[in-house]
Every structure is written in structure tokens, then in C-alpha cells.
Amino acid sequence: MTAASRSPRRALRILWRIQRMALLALLAHKARSAFVIAAVAMGVAALTVIVASVDGARRKALEIVDFFGPDAVMVLGGDIENRPVGQRIYTLTWADARAVARSLPGAYAVLPMRSIRQITLKYDNRNHESPVVVGATENYARAWNWPLAEGRDLSEEDVARGAKVALIGDEPARQLFGDASPLGRTIMVKNLPVQIVGRLAYRGLSGGGSDVTIDDRIIMPISTLTQRFNLDRKYFRGLRIKFHDPDLIDTHKDNLRALLRHLHHLGPTDNDDFTIISASEILKFLTAFTGGLVAFLGITAGVAIVVGGFVLANLMFLSVSERKAEIGLRKAVGASGAALTAQFLSEALYLTLAGSLAGVALGVALGESLSRLGLLQLRLSPKVFVLSLAAAVVIALVFGLRPARKAAAMDPIEALRGGDD
């Protein structure tokens, strides 16, 4: 009874006492230890990047959906999904917009829009190249859930008059005005003098991995844009529609589709000549994209971690056969098989933990440079650390156990003699 109650404490004390020796053994074989640490670090770095980038992608998807609004759809001219050859993308007309506004149940805002690029903005002697110049109807900021940092939204009157006014995004505002307020200033949009009436707040979404940010835009009344830049007067590119009830969005979409097919005189066998996008489509697309990323990075990280594990196992087998005399001696002086297993597993665990810390550091550095290059959006969380530590423990136990058991199973006489085992 006393032996039974004493024995777990005894095992713990031995476990504690051999730790110093385990560390000394690792220090005595620095090159080998460094090699294992590096191999594990590679795997954990890959794991860090994958977890961070998946989190980043998910967060970005949610931001985009949030920005888009769960209560809104966007209609674009042309069938984006099937892209029939030669199909026109200018298929949405003012008449469509009016009909939708008048007869689509549940819709409270219908906002036609179009945009142009390759325009230069000028203020004083400063230039800003090719922002997106958006033509929109009134209440653009409100319709996009986009707070104004200062000034006012586009008004009904602006649109009716074709006023030469604009909302300015954060990026061109900083390029042209620095820290000064752009309100009331007149900038040149190509050759057109336009007064800034409002500044959109910083949004900070990057456009799907490119270096175009969503903040790089100015918004003018669609009437002004059409007239002054000689755009087609009948058609526009897109239509944003907001509904009262986000829960009914699927029904709203069906109604909208039926209405547009009717307005465009499409027969039952004709394809849509427009595309309706809602938050769920965006989410679906982003999830598919993220899924591909997860699969690719997941396989990479898995392979890297298994490689790290094999390096650990091999170098531990090497260590066990090199340290036969030590193992035999330890057994001779009374180390049990369990104590030897524990020592070699401890050594393995120190190496994988060091590798895991180095790997997280490496992964963070790698992730930072990847997101700086705009290749990936990363989000580091405590989860990364927890996962890396778990990976370290799993690698040590899975790949370290066989060499450790081999050490424990050695016959002390054979081991001391240095013979084979």
C-alpha cells in the first residue's frame, strides 16, 4: 500500500531529476540539436502561416460581406458566371432602374452606378493616378454602410443638377491633401473641376490580393459622370438595391430576376443577360477561394511537419546508438525502462518545443512579409501558439517514441559492450 502510494511521486521525482541531464545531453550535441530544431521550425512556420492566413482570409471575407451588406444585392450587366461570347455587358437601363424602384416588393433603395478608371486627379501641383471614379445616385455613403469622416453625402439635387461635386476616398484624400481637410476644395478630375463635399472614412480592405484598395476612389453624381465624360446615356454598369428585410433576401432575388427577365423580354430558354450578387454569393466565392488555400497550405504544412518528425526520429536513432554506453550504464545503476523512455522523450520534447518557438517566430516574420507584399492577409492569434505547441508535443511523442523505446529496451550488457542491439 505504501509502495503503491509512493510510486507515482517517485516517478515524478525521477522525471524531474533527469531533466537537467536531458538538457546537458542536447547541449553536448549542438549541431544535431540545431538541425532538429530547424527541421521542426520549418514545419511549424508553415503551420503558423497557414493558420494565420486562413484566419485572415476568413476575417476578410466577413469584412467584405459586412461592407456589402446582408440586406443588399448588386445587379451587373451581362452574365458573369457563364460569360457567353460576345454578350453585351451594358444591358441595364435607366428604365430598368425605374421599374425596379417602382414595382419590386421590399426594396427601398435602387442605386444605379457606373465607374471609370484611367483618370488623373489633380490638386495644386499634386497628381493622383487612376483611382476608381464612381458615378452614383444620392446617399451613396449610406447605401454602402460607409461612414463619412467629414462633410455630407451626395444629395438628390446633386444628381438632378449634374452637380460638379464629389465624395473623396481616403487614399486620394491623403495623396492630394495630406493631413489637411479636402472639404470645399476643388480638384481636377481629368479636365473637370469638381468640389469635394464629403470624405469617406478609411475602410482598409484590399481588393482581393491586388494593391488596389477600396479607399482609392472618388464618387460623383452618375448624371455628372455620364454627361461630362461622354458615357452611354442609356445604360449603366451596375445597380445596387437595398431591401428592408435581410432574411427575405433569397425571395427578393427571385423576384428581381423575374422582373429583369420580363423587362429584357427574355424567353424561357434564354440565359440571363445580367448577374445578381448578394452577400452569400460573395461568401461562397471567398470560401471556395479560402478552401483552395487551406488545402494547399495544409498539405504543405503537413508535409513540412512530417519531414520535421522524420528528421527528429532519425537523429534520435543516431543518438541512441551513439550513446549505447551511457544507456547501458544508466540501466546498470538502476534506471528503469520507463526512466530511459522519459529521458529520451524529454530530449525530443525540448527540441520540438524550441523548434516550435523558432517556427512561430519564423512564420510570423514570413507572414509579415507576405502580407506586406500583399500576397496574403494574415491574422495572428493565440490559436497559432497553442497549435504550434500542440504540434511540438505531437511530433515529439509520435516520432520520438520509437527511438526512446529502443533505448529503454536495450540489454545493459550488450549496450555497455557497445555491441549491436
Place this chain on the structure above:
Amino acid sequence: MNAPADAPAAPAASRARETLIELADVTRTYVMADTPHTVLAGVTLDIAAGEFAAIMGPSGSGKSTLLHILGLLDRPTSGSYRLGGRDTGKLDDDALSRLRNQAIGFVFQSFYLVPYATALDNVLLPGLYSDTPGAALRRRGEALLAQVGLSAQAGHKPSQLSGGQQQRVALARALVNDPDLILADEPTGQLDSATSAEIMGLLATVNREAGKTVIVVTHDQATAAYARRQILVHDGRIAKS
């Protein structure tokens, strides 16, 4: 022979007459390439607590094999081995580990110090697997290093020590758990005669003053002369004891 079954730790004075080791008809057979090789062919031997014995004999006669069995590193193929009255044949591997740890100290021809550990850490090694509290263990290790004259070298690695110094560290290590039995297999085999004399002198002191039972396997007459009893092994049998 008549020692009580559980009395390994009796006072030194009475222990001197008790039987520590009882081998009865012990054989050890190796099977190599389907052919059995009998290395020990029926050894019956008693060694009393406090004895200093030398095991001698020609090369290949089975001296080391016998010592490994005495040290619980190997098991007899047949026959029985009682240590301190306990039948060791009934013990499992973990119990044998504990018994080696508590009751037996080893000294080997090639020292077998752990190369990356200091002299003191090497001395403490068997203590790591014992119940001795850390501080007491460390004090004991330092005292033993002083006893073998190596206090100044406590922090040295084995590679910084001479052969004789390494064997003295090994001897201190053999004593750290205060075992009753010290087994040495050719402890002077790699040492010159002066250094051999030092080591054998230390073993004699351990036997005489601490009352430890010491058994030394050796080829060397001068080494064997330190022992009060000579056991001659020939062809796996005791030729003379």
C-alpha cells in the same frame, strides 16, 4: 545460509558473518546459430557480507558472465541466486532495477562515465534514480569526491581527467547510493601499476572501513592480492574458492 529472508540491512558487526550471496547450481547458456554455448556450467558459491573476493581465471572462462549475474544485469539460465536472502529469480525487471540501484555499485574496466556530464554529476547519477533527497545526495556526492581525492575536479568533464581519475570518479559513483555490494570487472585493466594500486587501495578501504562486500574480476595477480579470498573460474566452473 541461514540468514533471515529479509535482512539485507542488519548492523555491520553481525552482517560480517551473514551470507550475502548464495549461488546454487547456476548455469548460463547462450544459443548462437542454433548451437547452445554453455558459459557457466553449474556454479555454486557463497559469499559472506563484508568479504573482499577476487574472481580469476583464463580469458573466456566466464568471469564477466558470472559477475553480470551477481550484478543482476543478467539472469541465470538455470539455478538460483539469492541476494541478501531474497530469491532474485522471482523479481521482475523493474524490481531488479531498483535492487541494482539500492544494493549494488559497479566499476567497469572502461569507466563508462557520461561524457557530457561533470565529475560530480557522474557521481550523482545513480542517486537520480533513488529516493535520496536532492540536497543530501549532492552533499554525499561531494563527500565521496573528496574521499577519492577529486574535490578540485568536481566540475571537470571526463575528457579532462586522467584514466586513474576517471576510475576514481566511477568508484565514487558506485558508492553514492551506499550499496552493500561493489562489483568491479577488471577495474585496473586500463591503468598503469601505480594507478592500479591507488584504485585497489581505495577498494580495500571501502571494504575494510565501510564494511562493503567487494568482488573484483581480474587477470592481474597484483590486483587479486588485495582480496582476502581468491575464486578461480575454469571452463564455467569454480575450480577453487
